Amino acid sequence: MKRALLGTVWIGSVAAAIALVFSFSKLLVHPATLLEKMLRLPPSETISFGNCLLVVALSFALAWTMLELSNFSRRVTVLLLVLAELIGAAWLFGRAGLSFSPWPAIVAVIGAAALGIITSIASRRGLHRRLALRLFGGRLGQPEQDRLTESKAIDFSQPVARTASFVFCGIANESELIDDLSPTDCAQLTRDFIALARKHFLRAGGYLHAADGEGIRILFGFPNESASHAVEASRAALGFRDQFRVLASERPDSLGKIDLRMGISSGTVVATLCDGRAERELMIAGEPLELARRLARANQIYGSEILIAPRTFNDAGKQILARPMDFLRSVEVHERLEVYELLALAEGATPEEVARRDRFWTAVVYFRERRWNEALAEFNRAQGDTAGTDRPLQWYLRRLEPICLKMASDPTPAVEPFAPLL
Secondary structure, eight states, X not given: OHHHHHHHHHHHHHXXXXXXXXXXXXXXXXXXXXXXXXXXXXXXXXXXXXXXXXXXXXXXXXXXXXXXXXXXXXXXXXXXXXXXXXXXXXXXXXXXXXXXXXXXXXXXXXXXXXXXXXXXXXXXXHHHHHHHHHHHTTTSOHHHXXXXXXXXXXXXXXXXXXXXXXXXXXXXXXXXXHHHSOHHHHHHHHHHXXXXXXXXXXXXXXXXXXXXXXXXXXXXXXXXXOTTHHHHHHHHHHHHHHHHHHHXXXXXXXXXXXXXXXXXXXXXXXXXXXXXXXXXXXXXXXXXXXXXHHHHHHHHHHTOSEEEOHXXXXXXXXXXXXXXXXXXXXXXXXXXXXXXXXXXEGGGOOHHHHHHHHHHHHHHHHHXXXXXXXXXXXXXXXXXXXXXXXXXXXXXXXXXHHHHHHHHHOOSOOOOOOOOBX
């Protein structure tokens, strides 16, 4: 209210001053004469004191109206109605033999409307920028903040749904670090890890949802919408994995102690403002958040580093290189969730990597069909020159070898002895 009152005062004053200056300096005489002939209005005389008061009153009224209305079409409608009434009043006064010059009021009305609309747009953009900084300052990189403030405002007065990809980047051996390191060293290592991950993922365009001793959680596709959120999340995760490997090898006594595992899940998240807090915060909820956490933890079973959910795999499409890993139990008792290991971006994958992925994929298909010997042969082919270093592949070999050895001595069809995990 205070801001609107101040805006009304200065806009109304400026618009009235311009109209009165134009009138008393005779700058409106020539255009007024032409318009009076076109509209068949009686010639206007010198502006009277009452007309001056009308100019001032209309200037303040239009300024207030333009600041209060948010819809552009309503503003234009009000302006056109006032202009029509002024011209109609001049015509009626002329027919009654009275003198009334509508032109100072018309100039004042147009000036007040123009200034009011410009000020309202500028104020709304400023308010949008301040709200974005308050909600997302420190959680978004500068390019994403700029994009957010330049785009259409997000109204969080009601819950907002977004399709996004969630990255959970966790410290898998947190309990071991607590046992092996002093509290001071463990806390410092966690801070270093969070600072490194935060810097990387914000630079990659993610939204920092949370960061603590367990790890860091990043959203892609929120608050700025993005059709390629799954690819963006995959690219950022792969980039951080490669960066972390280099730094871990350079600093084996600190970052090298961390067992890095990541999970990526895509789906719908809902964001709303928390009520009853001094500083307003966003609360974000959705299945991708918990699923990404589960995937990050499941990496320890297979020896993988980045697992992705099926929707992430489908949304990213051919832009990523991934291979099927296993089925996780879903919320529903009879449903299982297929998960994939993220290997690389398709644009940077070599022909050898693609061929190894394809052999691994074929081997998994044989494994699920219980064609044990064919699966074993295909997994061995998929090893190539990475024998012993491909831990997910070794995980499958450890499951297959006992079965194949048993089949060599007992031709009875073997049943895979391992129950579904998680």
